[in-house]
Amino acid sequence: MSNNMRDCLRKSVLDMTAYTPGEQPQEGSVIKLNTNENPYPPSPKVVEAIKNALTSDRLRKYPDPLGTKFRNAASVALGIDPDSILIGNGSDDILTILTRAFVPESGLIVSATPSYLLYKTLSEIQNARIELVPFTNTWQLPQAWPYPGANLTFLANPNSPSGTLVEAPEIDNLGQLLKGPLVIDEAYGDFARHNAMGRFQKGAQPEGIVITRTMSKSYALAGIRFGFAVANPSLIRELIKVKDSYNCDALSLEAATAAISDQVYLKDTVAKIINTRNRMFLELGKLGFKVTPSEANFLWCTHEKHSPEFLYLELKKSNILVRLMRYPGHEGIRITVGSDSEIDLLLQVLRKLV
Amino acid sequence: MSNNMRDCLRKSVLDMTAYTPGEQPQEGSVIKLNTNENPYPPSPKVVEAIKNALTSDRLRKYPDPLGTKFRNAASVALGIDPDSILIGNGSDDILTILTRAFVPESGLIVSATPSYLLYKTLSEIQNARIELVPFTNTWQLPQAWPYPGANLTFLANPNSPSGTLVEAPEIDNLGQLLKGPLVIDEAYGDFARHNAMGRFQKGAQPEGIVITRTMSKSYALAGIRFGFAVANPSLIRELIKVKDSYNCDALSLEAATAAISDQVYLKDTVAKIINTRNRMFLELGKLGFKVTPSEANFLWCTHEKHSPEFLYLELKKSNILVRLMRYPGHEGIRITVGSDSEIDLLLQVLRKLV
Numbered sequence: 135m136s137n138n139m140r141d142c143l144r145k146s147v148l149d150m151t152a153y154t155p156g157e158q159p160q161e162g163s164v165i166k167l168n169t170n171e172n173p174y175p176p177s178p179k180v181v182e183a184i185k186n187a188l189t190s191d192r193l194r195k196y197p198d199p200l201g202t203k204f205r206n207a208a209s210v211a212l213g214i215d216p217d218s219i220l221i222g223n224g225s226d227d228i229l230t231i232l233t234r235a236f237v238p239e240s241g242l243i244v245s246a247t248p249s250y251l252l253y254k255t256l257s258e259i260q261n262a263r264i265e266l267v268p269f270t271n272t273w274q275l276p277q278a279w280p281y282p283g284a285n286l287t288f289l290a291n292p293n294s295p296s297g298t299l300v301e302a303p304e305i306d307n308l309g310q311l312l313k314g315p316l317v318i319d320e321a322y323g324d325f326a327r328h329n330a331m332g333r334f335q336k337g338a339q340p341e342g343i344v345i346t347r348t349m350s351k352s353y354a355l356a357g358i359r360f361g362f363a364v365a366n367p368s369l370i371r372e373l374i375k376v377k378d379s380y381n382c383d384a385l386s387l388e389a390a391t392a393a394i395s396d397q398v399y400l401k402d403t404v405a406k407i408i409n410t411r412n413r414m415f416l417e418l419g420k421l422g423f424k425v426t427p428s429e430a431n432f433l434w435c436t437h438e439k440h441s442p443e444f445l446y447l448e449l450k451k452s453n454i455l456v457r458l459m460r461y462p463g464h465e466g467i468r469i470t471v472g473s474d475s476e477i478d479l480l481l482q483v484l485r486k487l488v
Numbered sequence: 489m490s491n492n493m494r495d496c497l498r499k500s501v502l503d504m505t506a507y508t509p510g511e512q513p514q515e516g517s518v519i520k521l522n523t524n525e526n527p528y529p530p531s532p533k534v535v536e537a538i539k540n541a542l543t544s545d546r547l548r549k550y551p552d553p554l555g556t557k558f559r560n561a562a563s564v565a566l567g568i569d570p571d572s573i574l575i576g577n578g579s580d581d582i583l584t585i586l587t588r589a590f591v592p593e594s595g596l597i598v599s600a601t602p603s604y605l606l607y608k609t610l611s612e613i614q615n616a617r618i619e620l621v622p623f624t625n626t627w628q629l630p631q632a633w634p635y636p637g638a639n640l641t642f643l644a645n646p647n648s649p650s651g652t653l654v655e656a657p658e659i660d661n662l663g664q665l666l667k668g669p670l671v672i673d674e675a676y677g678d679f680a681r682h683n684a685m686g687r688f689q690k691g692a693q694p695e696g697i698v699i700t701r702t703m704s705k706s707y708a709l710a711g712i713r714f715g716f717a718v719a720n721p722s723l724i725r726e727l728i729k730v731k732d733s734y735n736c737d738a739l740s741l742e743a744a745t746a747a748i749s750d751q752v753y754l755k756d757t758v759a760k761i762i763n764t765r766n767r768m769f770l771e772l773g774k775l776g777f778k779v780t781p782s783e784a785n786f787l788w789c790t791h792e793k794h795s796p797e798f799l800y801l802e803l804k805k806s807n808i809l810v811r812l813m814r815y816p817g818h819e820g821i822r823i824t825v826g827s828d829s830e831i832d833l834l835l836q837v838l839r840k841l842v
Contacts, residue, residue: 139669139695139696139720139722139723142590142639142667142668142669143589143590143726144588144589144590144591144592147588147589147726147729147730148726150729151729152728152729153729153733155550155553155733155734156550158549158550158551158552158553166549169550171548171549171550172548173548174548175544175545175547175548176544176547176548180547181542181544181547184538184542184739185539185542188535188538188539190529190530190535190708191529192711193529193530193534193535193708193709193710193711193712193743194525194526194527194528194529194530194708194709194710194711195512195520195525195710195711196509196510196512196523196525196704196710196711197512197710197711197713198512199509199512223577223713223732223735223737224732224734226732226733226734227732227735230732234498234501234613234614235497235498235501236496236497236498237498238498238593238615239592239593239615252733255729259588259729259730260588261592261593285496313496314496315493315496341493342493350550354544354547354548355547355548356547356548356549356550356551356734357546357547357548357549357550357551357737357738357739358547358737358738358739359551359577359734359735359736359737366493368493369493372497372501372502374506375501375504375505375506375507375609375613376501376613378577378578378580378581378584379507379509379580379606380509380578380580380710380713381577381581381713382713383577383711383712383713383737383740384711384712385538385711385712385739385740386737386739389547
């Protein structure tokens, strides 16, 4: 780029490193245990709903900007007020909307670390500061939270890459300290013992917290890009101003509506994944891995003898992709809970390797 | 909302009025001539492509973040370098990405007026300033451009609501004056006598201009949300940092790829719309309308006797939606070019009305 065009870009954008998502090979027969996709198909009702919506009229017309049908279905499924729901093009879109709504240039974003790397990327795009507060050794929050005045505080719960859960009293404690909103990023909430959705049930309208959810993991819909936020309706009305008018497309809206309406299927899929997760935890332990107990659909591991990089590269040679992740003071591999047969193959390769 | 939460939102967001998209009735048999949707179906290859992609595997896995297949197809269709293309969740997503990449807080966005209202909304979300430069009486740019130092200059070409086109030498002239990039928003470019895409053909990599396109209008795909930008590849690489990693979903990518590959269908549809537009222009003129000659898929009208509001409301009573638009010094109705039978009905109602 000429110097002229460089001068025109915001310096924060020019200086930043792009967020690197996990590898997404579009071809080939790789076993993908690197981006926490669901090994099971979405509810059969999803494909049916998309097929039914696949008319010229739906394709050529703009979708409902507010996603009313989805909001009503989610309201029934989760027992919350439809007006407390904001639709998003994936929960990344929701996290972007929240950042733009709350964080001015030079404002402050705070998150625990190690956690979802996108929070840092969002701060860089917004030209805001970010402070990362280390988790305790048991993956809980520090007793004293050093940044109560943050414009926005992100808490991934369960957390990635650790898969660990911060307990409800600790969340209450943090929430009470904070001036700005606490965003509880529950991308993996359906796989955990508990989540924060109960706070919005039966007409409750708490202030100060926003829950974000994605359909990519537990609902097996990473391909259609759909997420949502749950917050006080008066806040949702303000956030709607910040989103693109038509941020969710007609087919994704249908898919998400069908998926969230099929809670029986969700619970069945989640139960299967938790079973496999428990088995992985035991078997990896036998192979010399140190595995963090997980409340998500992945496991965070290091090995007593082998480096994470060695394991990542060797598994890749066997066409198994896991995610190698490096944070200050933490380096490991994050392995998605796959199907039972995928995990059998993983364990088979690992038995030869370690 | 409690005062506490109000204090936390950015003031620019709290103070802004949301962008109001045209009415989108989700039910009923309304004739929609208000949001410039295409009256014809998308290419039959689009439905076929979505059906073929409708597998559990595509739904549950993340899509290609860069949209490689679409970029290659667009490269062939438009004769441009695939690396000069950025994919977006509608061209609104692209306009958002450009704003975030170039415009700091308190920065300056400039556009001609009356034009696309979203430019103002984007400046408000970014907490930037916006200056609107009036078009001349013949819908051209003023000889002297008052804001050469803008961080970003938007030019909708053809323009909405007028449907008029700024000529190439005027664009060159403006581009040479500007310090920041000129965004040529060609949402309606396929309906016009000429567009700026030729500037990027045969390996040319111009600096300083960005073309934005949507699949919502000429390709009849408003429901799937797909747009793209064309710019110098070195700039595209920077803009990729600012977009959400997975901003386009798997089915939309397939739909857009199929649509842009079927240029024969596009040209056929566009020719039909232009024919109807010419007929509307003549017939509305006979009914006492003052109609601006249009290079888009809509017509900007006022009437010698009746107010725009009267016409809008009376047409609505007959289940015909047009867009009532008010700008300082300009008030009128914008009528989308529908199918021939829809326009026959419109003219029939208007004949009784005026």
